[in-house]
Amino acid sequence: xxxxxxxxxxxxxxAAAAVIEMIDVSIGLAGAVETAAVEGIHCxxxxxxxxxxxxxxxxxxxxxxxxxxxxxxPLKGTLRLFGKDSAKLDEDDFRxxxxxxxxxxxNGGRLFNHLTVAENIALPLRYxxxxxxxxxxERVSRILEVTGLTALARDLAGQIxxxxxxxxxxxxALALGPEILLxxxxxxxxxxxxxxxxxxxxxxLAAGHExxxxxxxxxxxxxxxxxxxxxxxxxxxxxxxxxxxxxGGRIELAGSEEPFLRELLAPDFNVGLAGGS
Amino acid sequence: xxxxxxxxxIRQPTFDNQQLTTDNQxxxxxDSVGRNIIRFLQTAQGLIAFTLIxxxxxxxxxxxxxxxxxxxxxxxxxRAGLRLLPMIGFLACALGLMIIGQMxxxxxxxxxxxxxxxxxxxxxxxxxGPLAAALVVLARVGAAYVIELGTARALGEVxxxxxxxxxxxxxxxxxxxxxxxxxxxxxxxYFIIVTLVSGYLFAFVQDVPLLPGDYFKxxxxxxxxxxxxxxxxxxxxxxxxxxxVTCYQGLAQPLRLEQVAxxxxxxxxxxxxxxxxxxxxxxxxxxxx
Numbered sequence: 009x010x011x012x013x014x015x016x017x018x019x020x021x022x023a024a025a026a027v028i029e030m031i032d033v034s035i036g037l038a039g040a041v042e043t044a045a046v047e048g049i050h051c052x053x054x055x056x057x058x059x060x061x062x063x064x065x066x067x068x069x070x071x072x073x074x075x076x077x078x079x080x081x082p083l084k085g086t087l088r089l090f091g092k093d094s095a096k097l098d099e100d101d102f103r104x105x106x107x108x109x110x111x112x113x114x115n116g117g118r119l120f121n122h123l124t125v126a127e128n129i130a131l132p133l134r135y136x137x138x139x140x141x142x143x144x145x146e147r148v149s150r151i152l153e154v155t156g157l158t159a160l161a162r163d164l165a166g167q168i169x170x171x172x173x174x175x176x177x178x179x180x181a182l183a184l185g186p187e188i189l190l191x192x193x194x195x196x197x198x199x200x201x202x203x204x205x206x207x208x209x210x211x212x213l214a215a216g217h218e219x220x221x222x223x224x225x226x227x228x229x230x231x232x233x234x235x236x237x238x239x240x241x242x243x244x245x246x247x248x249x250x251x252x253x254x255x256g257g258r259i260e261l262a263g264s265e266e267p268f269l270r271e272l273l274a275p276d277f278n279v280g281l282a283g284g285s
Numbered sequence: 286x287x288x289x290x291x292x293x294x295i296r297q298p299t300f301d302n303q304q305l306t307t308d309n310q311x312x313x314x315x316d317s318v319g320r321n322i323i324r325f326l327q328t329a330q331g332l333i334a335f336t337l338i339x340x341x342x343x344x345x346x347x348x349x350x351x352x353x354x355x356x357x358x359x360x361x362x363x364r365a366g367l368r369l370l371p372m373i374g375f376l377a378c379a380l381g382l383m384i385i386g387q388m389x390x391x392x393x394x395x396x397x398x399x400x401x402x403x404x405x406x407x408x409x410x411x412x413x414g415p416l417a418a419a420l421v422v423l424a425r426v427g428a429a430y431v432i433e434l435g436t437a438r439a440l441g442e443v444x445x446x447x448x449x450x451x452x453x454x455x456x457x458x459x460x461x462x463x464x465x466x467x468x469x470x471x472x473x474x475y476f477i478i479v480t481l482v483s484g485y486l487f488a489f490v491q492d493v494p495l496l497p498g499d500y501f502k503x504x505x506x507x508x509x510x511x512x513x514x515x516x517x518x519x520x521x522x523x524x525x526x527x528x529x530v531t532c533y534q535g536l537a538q539p540l541r542l543e544q545v546a547x548x549x550x551x552x553x554x555x556x557x558x559x560x561x562x563x564x565x566x567x568x569x570x571x572x573x574x
Contacts, residue, residue: 079447103450111448118441132449135350135456180449 026052026088027188027226028076028109033085035068035075044083045071049252051245053188058214059228060241062272067247069230070114073190076228077111078102107136110186114193117177121166125157125176128165132183147183154219155179156205171202178209182219188226189213195236207240234261234272246272328555335533339462342454350451354460361464365426366471373421373472377479380417385409385484386491389500393493401495402503409480410512411571416564418472419523422465423556427531430461431549434535443536458532466524473520511574519567523560530556 033049036042045068053059053076063069074080075087078094087094089105097105119128126148133144152158155175160168165176174194181189191210195203213225231237234244244255248268255261255269264270388408389401434457437443446453485500534552 074444074448077448079444107450113441113445113448118445120442120445121440131353132451134352135449135451138350138352184449 025054027055027090028053028228029086029088029091030076030082031086031088033075033087034083035071036080036083037068037071042083044250046247046252047084047250049085051252051254053226053228053243055187055226056214056224057226057228058240058242059245060234060237060243061228061230061245061247062232062234062269063230063247065232068250069247070192072247073111073192073228073230077109077190078106079111107184108187110181110184110189112174112177112181112189112191112194114196116170116173117180119165119173119176119180121164123165124162125165125168125172125179126152126161128176129179129183132180136184151179151182151219154217155182155209170197171199174198178206185220186225187220187223188228191227191229193231194229195231195233203236207236211240232272234269238273331537332530332533332555335537336529339454339458339529339532342452343459343462346452346455346459350455354455357456357460358463361460362468362471365422365465366468369421369425369468369472370475372425373418373476374479376417376421377476378483380413381480381483382487384413385480386487389484389488389495390491390493393488393495398493398495398499399503401500402505402507405481405484405504406507406512409477409484410508410516411567412564414473414477414480415469415516415520415523416560418469418476418520419527419560420557422469422472422524423527423531423553423560426465426468427527427556428549428553430528430531431535431552432545434532435540435545435548438536438539439541453536457536458528461532462525462528464524465528466521469524469527470517470520473516511571515567515570519563522563526559526563527556530559 029052030049034044034047035049037045049072051059061069061072071080075082078087078089081087081095089097089102090108092101092105094102094105120131123131129151130144130148133147137144149158152161155178157172157175157179160172160176165173168176174197178191178194194206194210198206210227210229213220214227216222216224229237229241238258238261242257244257244261246253246255246266246269253266255264255266261269385405385408388404389398392398392401392404437457443453443457446456481504485495485497488495489497531552534548534555540548
């Protein structure tokens with residue numbers, strides 16, 4: 009982890025096995041794609057990583073995740089998905105790469121409000137997997153059960169409360185069994201109990217969950233507040249003043265003198281570091 | 286009275302100001318005309334591009350994800366077709382009584398009852414039926430598409446579809462295009478039948494000496510196979526045009542609440558203009574045949 013490549017401190021070994029890699033990438037704003045939201049991003053997310061990316065509201069976290077997921081093309085630089093330059097992939101390969109990445113949106117998960125909870129989860133399965141409806145229904149039932157949404161299965165997504173909507177967004181992203189899960193501010197507006205469920209569930213996903221065939225899921229989470237993730241994330245970075253600032257692991261996070269980082273971390277930050285790196 | 290040099294100097298700028306004001310008005314008018322032309326060209330370009338994208342998706346993803354797309358098409362047919370049957374039935378009855386009944390009565394009064402079939406086919410089958418069905422569907426369903434899709438775009442549902450690798454054009458636009466095309470065709474057939482029957486009933490009540498057998502024989506004689514083919518083509522074209530225009534206005538940009546009314550109005554106006562232009566094109570084809 010200490011051996012670094014020439015590009016912005018990205019570990020050489022990690023870059024080689026990266027599932028998502030950004031090399032000097034600039035990303036555009038969602039509303040004005042020609043305007044750079046963040047510039048000079050160098051990052052390499054390896055299989056099994058658990059990234060936590062902090063930044064204030066409006067710093068470009070959502071745009072960063074959308075670019076990582078292949079929704080937006082980078083304004084500049086190279087985005088490599090599973091070792092291949094996304095700009096050089098043909099449509100089918102690009103789609104196949106994107107299907108291996110799940111994206112959970114913030115603020116209610118951007119659900120399809122006219123569909124029920126179960127239909128929201130079943131939609132990607134029905135769209136991408138032709139054939140019998142039996143296996144689809146079985147998988148949807150299992151996801152509903154695991155995410156604690158069985159009781160809401162027949163409710164319209166537009167009529168359930170915020171915390172449940174966020175869970176449905178997660179359940180929908182898990183439907184196709186992604187290898188990488190990108191989560192945009194997943195704890196926004198959630199109570200302590202709900203936040204704890206999320207952290208525990210994501211820890212189980214990172215360790216390998218039956219929903220993903222026991223394979224560890226690579227996670228990248230953005231947040232305004234680093235505290236809940238300090239004892240769980242393995243890699244940390246910040247978005248500050250349109251720049252990507254890589255912090256490192258938990259030890260580097262604890263030892264960093266970056267003023268903005270200290271601002272994002274509460275006084276009880278050290279309590280969260282009990283687990284160590 | 287002689288003019289002093291200083292007076293001339295004062296008058297001269299006054300004359301220039303008037304000239305400048307006139308020039309400014311002309312420039313503003315030209316500016317406004319230019320802007321409207323550019324806006325029209327941009328809209329036309331956007332609509333053509335959107336149509337080509339939709340066509341490309343329809344061809345490349347034909348029968349793909351049938352488990353998702355086919356129920357959506359059925360739901361659009363139910364919404365734009367079946368649910369509008371009572372309204373189309375009412376309109377067809379009313380128009381049959383008001384226009385066709387009176388026309389048959391008038392033709393009989395001037396001794397031209399043998400032309401009733403030809404007139405009916407020209408008025409109802411070729412013109413009134415397709416346009417009436419298209420306008421009803423546009424008012425009841427097309428306008429709602431703009432609001433639905435604009436809201437879906439604003440709430441990020443379109444991005445959510447893209448994140449799930451679901452093509453938004455395939456999921457949101459294609460079922461609407463197919464649904465509206467089939468619905469307008471079916472509603473037009475229904476409209477024509479009800480109008481012709483109700484029109485004759487009105488004439489019958491007015492003691493017009495035209496037997497039902499003669500009336501329907503005239504209709505059958507006046508109808509040629511091109512009428513059926515062009516009716517199907519025309520009504521499906523109306524449906525496709527209305528769906529493309531309304532979906533384009535809903536999806537082209539994220540709509541803020543205050544923009545929804547404007548986008549809906551634009552969609553309705555553009556759809557009506559496009560349908561009328563298509564109608565003119567079909568009249569030319571009829572005349573050429």
